[in-house]
Amino acid sequence: MLKLRLTRLGSKKKPVYRIAAMESTTKREGNAVAYLGNYYPLEDSKVTLKEEEILTFLQNGAQPTRTVKSLLTKAGVWAKFEESKRK
Numbered sequence: 001m002l003k004l005r006l007t008r009l010g011s012k013k014k015p016v017y018r019i020a021a022m023e024s025t026t027k028r029e030g031n032a033v034a035y036l037g038n039y040y041p042l043e044d045s046k047v048t049l050k051e052e053e054i055l056t057f058l059q060n061g062a063q064p065t066r067t068v069k070s071l072l073t074k075a076g077v078w079a080k081f082e083e084s085k086r087k
Helices: 051-059 066-075 077-086
Strands: 002-011 014-023 034-040 046-049
Touching: 002 051, 002 066, 034 051, 046 066, 051 077, 066 077
Parallel strands: none
Antiparallel strands: 002 014, 014 034, 034 046
8 A cells, every 4th residue: 555654854953854655564764656745844844745646646545644644734735635536
């Protein structure tokens, strides 16, 4: 099963995270199927996303983690996914 989750980058005390589509059994720093965006928690929680690719993965059954789901909700991508599910 594919999961949308965060992988950690950056140096000590300066984290940067990538939003990645990965198999649920791989390690946090393992091989990802695709990288779908970035999250910078120290820069006012700046988030950059590839919305079309994220929606494609969600429609094909990928499950986001709690943190990724909250990031998608704040960016408005989750609302687009819910609306497309209703159609």
